[in-house]
Every structure is written in structure tokens, then in C-alpha cells.
Amino acid sequence: MAASVSYSQDIVKAALPFLPMTRPTLDEETIAGVVEVLRSGWITSGPCVKEFETKLSAYFGGRPVRTFNSGTCTMEIALRLLGIGQGDEVITTPLTWVATSNVILEVGARPVFVDIDANTRNIDLNKIEAAITAKTRAIIPVDLAGLPVDRARLYEIANRRKIRVIEDAAQSFGSTFNGKRIGSFGDFVSFSFHPNKNITSIEGGCLVLNSEAEAKLAEQYRLQGVIRSGNDGMDVELVGGKFNLTDVAARVGLGQLPRIDEFNQKRILLVKYYLELLSQPEIKAYGLGLPLANFTDSNWHMFQVLLPGDRMTIKRSEVMAKLTQAGIGSGVHYPVIHLFSLYRNLGWKEGDFPIAENVGRNLLTLPLFPSMTHADVERVVKELIAIVSAHIRS
Numbered sequence: 238m239a240a241s242v243s244y245s246q247d248i249v250k251a252a253l254p255f256l257p258m259t260r261p262t263l264d265e266e267t268i269a270g271v272v273e274v275l276r277s278g279w280i281t282s283g284p285c286v287k288e289f290e291t292k293l294s295a296y297f298g299g300r301p302v303r304t305f306n307s308g309t310c311t312m313e314i315a316l317r318l319l320g321i322g323q324g325d326e327v328i329t330t331p332l333t334w335v336a337t338s339n340v341i342l343e344v345g346a347r348p349v350f351v352d353i354d355a356n357t358r359n360i361d362l363n364k365i366e367a368a369i370t371a372k373t374r375a376i377i378p379v380d381l382a383g384l385p386v387d388r389a390r391l392y393e394i395a396n397r398r399k400i401r402v403i404e405d406a407a408q409s410f411g412s413t414f415n416g417k418r419i420g421s422f423g424d425f426v427s428f429s430f431h432p433n434k435n436i437t438s439i440e441g442g443c444l445v446l447n448s449e450a451e452a453k454l455a456e457q458y459r460l461q462g463v464i465r466s467g468n469d470g471m472d473v474e475l476v477g478g479k480f481n482l483t484d485v486a487a488r489v490g491l492g493q494l495p496r497i498d499e500f501n502q503k504r505i506l507l508v509k510y511y512l513e514l515l516s517q518p519e520i521k522a523y524g525l526g527l528p529l530a531n532f533t534d535s536n537w538h539m540f541q542v543l544l545p546g547d548r549m550t551i552k553r554s555e556v557m558a559k560l561t562q563a564g565i566g567s568g569v570h571y572p573v574i575h576l577f578s579l580y581r582n583l584g585w586k587e588g589d590f591p592i593a594e595n596v597g598r599n600l601l602t603l604p605l606f607p608s609m610t611h612a613d614v615e616r617v618v619k620e621l622i623a624i625v626s627a628h629i630r631s
């Protein structure tokens with residue numbers, strides 16, 4: 238593409254369909270497979286769930302894997318497996334989907350937030366040790382937008398300080414660290430299959446565990462604490478919930494799993510094009526913050542730019558409204574957690590985590606999904622730059 242904002246094709250706004258921020262890619266074979274499940278007479282947890290778990294386990298190098306109906310309850314169950322509750326502290330980032338810290342509250346423990354690294358937008362590993370107390374039981378790191386937290390540093394700290402790790406890898410399915418797949422190593426690793434994730438099961442998630450014994454316990458937490466034996470034996474030893482995945486959902490996941498590399502490769506190509514366009518000097522001058530250009534580890538779950546907040550004469554919400562008017566979806570991932578009312582009422586306040594607060598105020602997620610085209614990327618960049626350039630203080 239030529240430099241500047243002259244584009245290979247003129248975009249006629251009215252003729253273009255709405256470009257969402259994200260959209261799952263569901264093939265006809267998967268849709269037919271779902272219909273087959275619906276007709277089979279067995280639509281809740283059954284053979285497809287078993288097959289999905291077996292294939293996920295193979296994907297993660299043979300580690301035990303169990304599926305659940307969300308990537309939220311996966312983390313809650315991991316916390317319960319560790320016996321974390323009242324009086325315990327769990328370290329995490331304030332810049333994540335609120336599920337990450339809500340599950341800590343849900344089990345009765347206290348989240349301890351640590352500010353982020355402005356470069357990676359992930360938890361700042363240099364600040365973790367200062368947050369560890371005698372009550373710290375676990376760390377929940379989050380791979381924001383699919384960029385993995387440095388696992389070498391993370392586990393060096395966790396092992397030395399004898400703290401467990403529940404990796405919130407909701408966004409990093411297919412990402413790697415030092416050439417190894419996220420999930421194929423480490424302590425507990427939790428994934429989400431929500432429709433905006435790199436692979437989906439409509440709703441759903443999975444937890445990679447350390448042993449079959451843990452997996453058996455996870456099954457109890459997944460379904461009312463029930464343990465079955467023989468034809469009619471049943472016992473309940475603990476309070477479990479209702480977190481099982483359906484076969485319909487698992488069939489969707491089974492159709493998605495073999496396509497993960499293809500999906501992620503497409504995301505990478507689109508992100509490279511975004512970065513190429515946004516790195517042109519006349520565009521760079523507007524001061525948009527770009528994500529770390531990591532093309533070895535990240536699955537590029539999202540493409541997020543940082544708006545030049547204090548230089549702009551309109552708010553982020555107005556930028557989003559103007560993008561919508563131009564037929565382009567966008568999103569905010571995320572407003573910082575500690576400034577939500579629930580968390581303010583627990584004692585957090587503005588200024589506690591200044592780097593996360595600044596990023597949370599200015600971050601904007603742009604469209605990125607495998608069926609997008611390079612022309613779609615051009616369209617987004619053209620509209621975004623038109624909006625930014627018209628509303629920037631010189």
C-alpha cells in the first residue's frame with residue numbers, strides 16, 4: 238500500500254456492511270456436526286465433551302484437561318482445588334476482564350492488584366514480589382490480548398516464594414512461550430471459549446491440571462460434588478456447582494480446534510498490516526500507542542491501540558461513536574477493575590495503579606478476526622485516522 242492515507246480503493250461507506258470488532262469463523266462442517274448432535278438424542282455433556290477433552294489434552298502435550306461452561310468457573314474451580322478462601326490473598330492485574338478478580342472474591346479471598354507494565358500491558362513482574370505477604374496463596378497472571386506473561390520470570394518467583402499459579406490464559410489459546418504452547422506446561426492453566434476468543438464453543442472453557450486426581454476433584458466441583466460408582470452408587474463429599482459443558486457446545490469446539498493455527502496465522506497477517514499502516518510517519522505523528530510487535534509468542538487475540546488521550550479534543554466514547562457511524566465496531570478491554578463501585582467499596586481508589594489507569598482510559602480495541610480482509614484493515618485505519626486527525630491539538 239502507498240504511504241500516507243491514500244488507499245488502494247476508495248471506500249464507499251454506505252455500500253459497506255458493518256465491520257464488527259470480532260466475529261467467530263464457523264464452517265459448514267461444524268454446523269452440520271451440531272445438527273447431528275441435536276438430532277442424536279444426547280445434547281448435554283456426553284461423547285462430544287469426552288472427545289473435546291481428549292483432543293485438548295493431546296493439544297496440551299497430554300496434560301489432564303477438563304471442560305466447563307465458562308472460562309470464569311474454570312478459575313473459580315482452580316481456586317477451590319487449592320483450598321483458597323477466607324483470609325487468603327491472590328495477586329492479579331487490574332487490567333483484565335472483571336471475571337479474573339471476581340472469582341477471587343467469589344471464593345472469599347482478597348484480590349491484591351499489581352500495576353501493569355506499560356509496554357506489554359500485562360502485570361508488571363518486577364512489582365509482584367513487593368505485593369507478596371504471608372497471606373499470598375496464588376498469582377493469577379493474564380495474557381492480555383494473547384501476549385503471554387513472561388513464564389520464566391513468573392515461575393521463578395512463584396516457585397521460590399512457594400505460591401501457586403492459575404494462569405488466566407482466557408485470551409491466549411495457541412500462544413507460546415519459548416517455543417512451548419501456553420497450557421502445555423506450568424501450574425493450572427485456564428482458557429475461555431467465549432465467541433470472541435480465538436476458538437469458541439459458544440460459551441465454555443477448559444482447565445489444564447497437574448494430575449488425574451485434581452481432574453477428578455474438578456469434576457466434582459463441576460457437577461454438584463457428585464461421585465458415581467457402579468450402576469447406582471452416588472455420594473457427595475463437597476459443594477459443587479453446575480458448570481458442565483454441553484455436547485452441542487463441545488461439538489462447536491471440536492470443529493474449531495483443528496483450525497487454531499490457521500486462524501492465528503490469519504490474525505498475524507492482519508496485525509502486520511495494521512502495524513505497517515499505523516507506523517507511517519505522518520500517522521505516527523498523532524501519537525497513537527501501538528501494541529508490542531510480538532510475532533513469535535502472541536496469538537493476537539486482540540489488536541489494541543492507545544489513543545493519545547490528553548491531546549484529543551473528544552473522548553474515547555465519541556471516537557467509538559464516530560467509528561460506529563462509519564460502520565466499524567470497536568471495544569474497550571478493559572476499564573480498570575479497582576475503580577468499579579464494588580472494588581472502590583472494598584477500599585481501592587483512583588491513583589492506586591496509575592499505569593493501568595492510563596492504559597484503561599485510552600485503550601481501544603479495533604476489529605480483528607480471521608475472516609477479515611486487508612481492505613477491512615485499510616478501512617479501519619482510514620476512518621480512525623480521519624477521526625483522530627480532526628480532533629487533535631497540534
Ligand SMILES: Cc1ncc(COP(=O)(O)O)c(C=O)c1O
Nearest residue numbers: 307308309334336407429430431
Ligand atoms: C482475561 C479473561 N479472563 C476471564 C474470562 C472469562 O471467560 P468466560 O467469559 O468464558 O467466562 C475472559 C473472557 O472474556 C477473559 O478475557
